[in-house]
Amino acid sequence: MTQQLNNPIIKIEKLSKSFKRQQVIDALSVDFLSDQRIALIGQNGAGKTTLIRCILGQYNFEGKLDVFGLNPRKDRREILQQIGFVPQTPPPIKLTVNELIHFFERITKTDAAAFKNISSKLGLEIDQNLHKPFYKLSGGMKQKLLISFALGRQVKILLLDEPSANLDPQAREILFAQLKNYSKGTLMILSSHRMDEIKDLVNRVIEMDLGKIVLDKLLTNT
Amino acid sequence: MQRTLFTHSSLIQIMNADIRQNLRSKWFWTYSILFGGFVAVMFSTGITESQIIGFVGLSRLMVTFMQVSMVILPIYVLITTVRSVVGDRESNVMEYMLSLPVSFSGYFWGKFSAKFLVTYIPVFIALLGAAVYGNFTKLDVPWDLFALYSALLASMIFCFLGISMFISAVSHSQDLAISTAFILWLLLVAFLDLILMGLLLKLRLDAGTVIGLGMINPLQVFRTAVLVLFDPELTVMGAASYFILDTVSRGWFITFAIAYPIILGALFGWFGNYFFKTRDII
Numbered sequence: 001m002t003q004q005l006n007n008p009i010i011k012i013e014k015l016s017k018s019f020k021r022q023q024v025i026d027a028l029s030v031d032f033l034s035d036q037r038i039a040l041i042g043q044n045g046a047g048k049t050t051l052i053r054c055i056l057g058q059y060n061f062e063g064k065l066d067v068f069g070l071n072p073r074k075d076r077r078e079i080l081q082q083i084g085f086v087p088q089t090p091p092p093i094k095l096t097v098n099e100l101i102h103f104f105e106r107i108t109k110t111d112a113a114a115f116k117n118i119s120s121k122l123g124l125e126i127d128q129n130l131h132k133p134f135y136k137l138s139g140g141m142k143q144k145l146l147i148s149f150a151l152g153r154q155v156k157i158l159l160l161d162e163p164s165a166n167l168d169p170q171a172r173e174i175l176f177a178q179l180k181n182y183s184k185g186t187l188m189i190l191s192s193h194r195m196d197e198i199k200d201l202v203n204r205v206i207e208m209d210l211g212k213i214v215l216d217k218l219l220t221n222t
Numbered sequence: 223m224q225r226t227l228f229t230h231s232s233l234i235q236i237m238n239a240d241i242r243q244n245l246r247s248k249w250f251w252t253y254s255i256l257f258g259g260f261v262a263v264m265f266s267t268g269i270t271e272s273q274i275i276g277f278v279g280l281s282r283l284m285v286t287f288m289q290v291s292m293v294i295l296p297i298y299v300l301i302t303t304v305r306s307v308v309g310d311r312e313s314n315v316m317e318y319m320l321s322l323p324v325s326f327s328g329y330f331w332g333k334f335s336a337k338f339l340v341t342y343i344p345v346f347i348a349l350l351g352a353a354v355y356g357n358f359t360k361l362d363v364p365w366d367l368f369a370l371y372s373a374l375l376a377s378m379i380f381c382f383l384g385i386s387m388f389i390s391a392v393s394h395s396q397d398l399a400i401s402t403a404f405i406l407w408l409l410l411v412a413f414l415d416l417i418l419m420g421l422l423l424k425l426r427l428d429a430g431t432v433i434g435l436g437m438i439n440p441l442q443v444f445r446t447a448v449l450v451l452f453d454p455e456l457t458v459m460g461a462a463s464y465f466i467l468d469t470v471s472r473g474w475f476i477t478f479a480i481a482y483p484i485i486l487g488a489l490f491g492w493f494g495n496y497f498f499k500t501r502d503i504i
Contacts, residue, residue: 056321059502077323085321091314094243103239107232107322133246146318159321 009034009157009187010055014063017050017211024050026211027063034156037179037188039198042208048191049088051208052159055189056085067157081108084150088161088191090142092135097126097145100134104149114152119144121178122171139166151178158188164197176201232328233335236319240336249302254344260290261352280356281364287352288371288448291345295375296382296410296441300403303337303386307498308393317504326499334387334491341379346372370476374447377483381440384487388494410441433466440483442466447479 008031017025025047032038040048053059057072057079065072067079093100101112116126124144134142143166150158158179164172179188180201192198195205199219207215244250264283307330310316320329349371357363386403393399413435421427421435436442446466466475 053317053504058317058320058504060500076325080321080323083321085318087314087318087321089314091318093315093318094246095239099239099242103235104322106235107324 236332381483
């Protein structure tokens, strides 16, 4: 799974995904390189989340999609060990914060201190909320914790689906600063509706519409 | 080898997490208190001192306990478990959990194992509590009956869990899953005696066909097995049980009554897992 910089970490050829009769991704071909920070933009229904779910191996699809040269459906362990993901909506997990942290520690083989360090920087003191069920935290707190889980691991791919949606302006600023300083060799894909917010963070913009890429532009400002 | 170990590890972690979440649910505590309280009520109302057709003391209590279990357990398992996979799918819990290095099979069987433990352990403890308390109060403890009933309970829970997880894996919504589970339960209950007798009388089916139909139904198998050791005259069981026990030996039937629901549950579980891991998970 060792990848050299500038080699495609994710290679997509003629990827198509439809639900019943609705084509959500339409013969999409694109490569993502290891050092890229990509803004994935587009309207609702453009296919951004579906693309992310295909990369995570959660959907069957037509065409070819390789992550580290592996198939995301068949080689889940190898691939997902190297992917940090923040969903658009925090799920209503009933575990307490403490239980969730231990679960993450064991599943991802990461020390809890790494999660606590990130969450503290985002303004969430985990130790004060250890015994609260995750689903009873506020929207912002949940999002901060999920961001901590993703950034606390040293992964090769970060998939962030509207990560700042529930954050206050201060936490947003800190999040983007954290992302900017994140390991340079990591491929980062940020799905967002707000290009203005992430334009300083990314070096490539991909716009999707109706399951196709309608804009793919390299930026030179970072 | 590595993949097997990984699945095993995912399974343990998911099971562990699911047990913790179950222990926090009101369903679990209501269910546990119901069974524990039921045993306590039976002792306090003197059921062990009553006698009905050969059942006396703890045997009487255990048979009553099993009759209540037969009514409550299948529908409880179906209703509480059938939302397991489809509920996680609808609430986006699955999207997140399966973005982690967790195998599909580890996720499915981890939830399966957790549900089995949180369903079986309370009823087993209630049954064991009855035996221990009976022993303490100088009642004769029918350990052979205790062992049989413990095995039958485990077998029946496993069976309905497999069916329930299958329904949950293939359903597109929680409403559909719950409706399917409820209809299935009604059908199984109806086939205990009513429909079987109807088939026998109206369609003049031969007894072998009726027995075959009865023995497909895990509820019927459970019901017959509960009484098989202690009702040699076959007076308190329904018509289907009468035909079944008139045809096969008791030893053979007990083996069948324990093995068949486990095999059925495992088959449904296997198919449920197959659907789960080969289809879109969200």
